[in-house]
Amino acid sequence: MSKLPIETHNPLFGLYLYPVAKQIMEEQQDKSWTAQEIPVEKDVHMYRHVLSESQLNLVTVTLQLFVEIEQKVGEVWETISHWYPHSEIEGCCAEIARMEKSVHAFFYQKMSDVLNIDPEQIAKNQATIKVLKNKLEFLTKITANLSDNKPLSLATVAMIEQVLLFSNFAMMKSFQSNGHNLISNTITGVDFVVQDEVMHGNYAAYLFKTVLYEDSNGPKLIDKPQLTDDIINLISEIIAHEDAVIDYTFDGCTAINDITADQLKIFIRSRANEVMTLLGFTPIYETSTINKIADWFYKGTTAIKMHDFFVGGTNQYRRSWKFDNFSRIPFMETSK
Numbered sequence: 001m002s003k004l005p006i007e008t009h010n011p012l013f014g015l016y017l018y019p020v021a022k023q024i025m026e027e028q029q030d031k032s033w034t035a036q037e038i039p040v041e042k043d044v045h046m047y048r049h050v051l052s053e054s055q056l057n058l059v060t061v062t063l064q065l066f067v068e069i070e071q072k073v074g075e076v077w078e079t080i081s082h083w084y085p086h087s088e089i090e091g092c093c094a095e096i097a098r099m100e101k102s103v104h105a106f107f108y109q110k111m112s113d114v115l116n117i118d119p120e121q122i123a124k125n126q127a128t129i130k131v132l133k134n135k136l137e138f139l140t141k142i143t144a145n146l147s148d149n150k151p152l153s154l155a156t157v158a159m160i161e162q163v164l165l166f167s168n169f170a171m172m173k174s175f176q177s178n179g180h181n182l183i184s185n186t187i188t189g190v191d192f193v194v195q196d197e198v199m200h201g202n203y204a205a206y207l208f209k210t211v212l213y214e215d216s217n218g219p220k221l222i223d224k225p226q227l228t229d230d231i232i233n234l235i236s237e238i239i240a241h242e243d244a245v246i247d248y249t250f251d252g253c254t255a256i257n258d259i260t261a262d263q264l265k266i267f268i269r270s271r272a273n274e275v276m277t278l279l280g281f282t283p284i285y286e287t288s289t290i291n292k293i294a295d296w297f298y299k300g301t302t303a304i305k306m307h308d309f310f311v312g313g314t315n316q317y318r319r320s321w322k323f324d325n326f327s328r329i330p331f332m333e334t335s336k
Contacts, residue, residue, distance in 0.1 A: 004211060004214040004215060004218060004219070005017070005214055005218075006018070006084045006086070006089070006207075006210055006211060006214055007083065007084060007085075008085070009085040009086075010085070010086050010087075016086075016087075016088045017086060017088075018086055018088050018089055018210065019088070020206055021086070021088040021089045021091075021092045021203070021206070021207075022088040022091070022092070024092050024199060024202070024203045024206070025088065025091050025092035025095050027199060028092070028095045028096060028099060028196070028199060029095060031192075031195065031196070031199075032099070032103075033103065033192050034103060034106075035103060035106040035107040035109075035110050035189070038107060038110070038185060038186075038188060038189035038192075039185045040107075040110050040111055040114050040185050040186050040189065041114055042185050043114065043183040043184070043185050043186050044114050046182055046183050047059075047114065047115055047183065050182065051182065051183075054252075054253045054256050055175075055182075055256060055257065056115075057249065058171050058172075058249055058256055058257075059111075059115070059172070059183075060115070060117065061132075061168075061245065061248065061249050062168040062171060062172055063108055063111055063112055063115070063117065063122070064122050064125050064126055064129075064132055065132060065135060065136070065165070065168060065245070066104075066108045066165065066168065067105055067108045067109060067112070067122065068126060068136055068139075069136070069139060069160075069164070069165065070100050070101065070104040070105040070108065071100075071101055071105055072139055072140070072143060073100050073143075073157075073160060073161070074096075074097045074098075074100035074101030074105070075097075075101075075143075076143050076146065076157055076160075077093045077094075077096045077097035077100065077157075077200075078093070078094075078097045079146050079147075080093050080146070080153075080154070080157070080207070081093035081094055081097070083147070083150060084207070089207070092203060096200050096203065099196055099200075100200075103196075104193050104196065107189050107192075107193065111186060111189075129248075131244045131245055131247075131248040132245075134241065134244065135241045135244070135245060138237065138241055139160070139164070142156050142160075142234065142237075143156070143160075149230075150211065151208060151211050151212060151215075151222055151227055152227060152230050152231065152234075154204050154205075154207050154208035154211065155204075155205075155208050155227075155231050155234070155279055156234060157200075157201075157204040158201045158202075158204035158205045158208060158275055158278065158279060159201075159234060159235060159238055159272075159275055160201075161197045161198070161200040161201035161204060162197065162198060162201035162271060162274070162275045162278070163235070163238055163239075163242070163268065163271050163272050163275055164238055164241075164242070165197065166242075166267070166268055166271045167242045167245060167246050167264050167267070167268045168245070169190060169193075169194050169197075169297075170259070170264060170267055170268075170293050170297055171249065171256070171257075171259070171264070172186070172187060172190045173187060173190060173191070173194075173296075173297055174256070174257035174258070174259050174293075175187055175257060177257070177296040177297075178257060178258040178259070178296065179258075180257050180258070182257075201275065201278070202278070205275075205278045205279055208279060209279070209280060212224075212280075228281060231276075231279065231281065232281075232284055235272050235275070235276065235284065236284075238272070239268065239269065239272055239285075242265075242268045243265060243268075246261050246264045246265060246268075247261060249261075259292075259293060263292050263293050264293065266287055266288050266290075266291055266292075266293070267291060267293035267294055267297070269285040269287050270285075270287045270291055270294055272284070272285055273285050273287060
């Protein structure tokens with residue numbers, strides 16, 4: 001069986017057959033930041049004396065998920081880097097893995113230190129609190145045996161990066177929205193993480209669409225109807241886990257920072273629809289035209305900027321925009 005071009009080593013040094021990968025790598029390098037730059041410790045007074053019990057619980061639940069998930073996602077990108085032997089693809093995967101494991105995870109650890117959260121207690125909660133345990137076990141399940149179905153795995157990574165954590169991102173960003181002005185240094189770091197995750201999700205979707213394009217113009221080995229069903233089932237499971245975390249966090253609370261559980265569920269379904277569109281599929285959720293969280297979520301996050309895509313061979317790249325330039329979606333089409 002012949003390999004797809006993306007799976008075949010490129011022996012020509014300096015010739016980038018997948019220039020979008022190089023551009024995204026350079027974009028990530030340009031936007032690189034470190035946990036040390038975020039003075040989370042300046043928020044310690046608010047954490048200890050200003051935030052309510054429900055607000056602190058929201059932050060704690062988020063941290064108990066984020067630290068573990070960032071490490072796992074970084075390992076996933078390291079695995080993907082071995083699938084496609086092109087320096088620009090490998091380099092981009094390596095840069096993303098570095099950000100996930102050495103920047104995002106360290107930022108969340110810094111938050112834990114400021115909050116004086118015992119790592120052993122985090123591990124205990126992850127193992128005993130059902131909603132946390134289920135979500136982390138689900139992540140382990142969907143990231144196991146990645147090489148068995150590479151297209152589905154790439155779609156999975158896009159969903160992890162752009163859906164799986166976004167209810168928690170919205171919860172955190174609510175501290176600086178709707179007239180609230182709390183833990184501003186922490187939320188600066190969260191904004192940086194969100195920018196990165198959208199970029200990473202776009203890259204996973206780019207690889208996904210590239211693999212499908214090359215298969216359609218080559219061996220035609222991918223069972224696309226089955227792949228579509230698998231992706232729909234996966235996004236449904238992700239939404240179920242997001243709903244469970246939202247319900248757990250808001251248990252006994254009508255609203256936190258003036259947002260409600262129902263508003264978060266509308267928002268996370270809109271994110272799922274965005275990723276389905278990003279991957280080239282029809283959105284599966286009917287969402288309300290009133291999406292109060294989206295109204296402020298994207299305003300507080302700087303848009304991802306990429307350079308124009310190069311024309312290479314018979315493939316022409318163009319770009320599209322969603323949410324006021326927040327989520328750039330790369331498409332690949334055959335030149336006329």
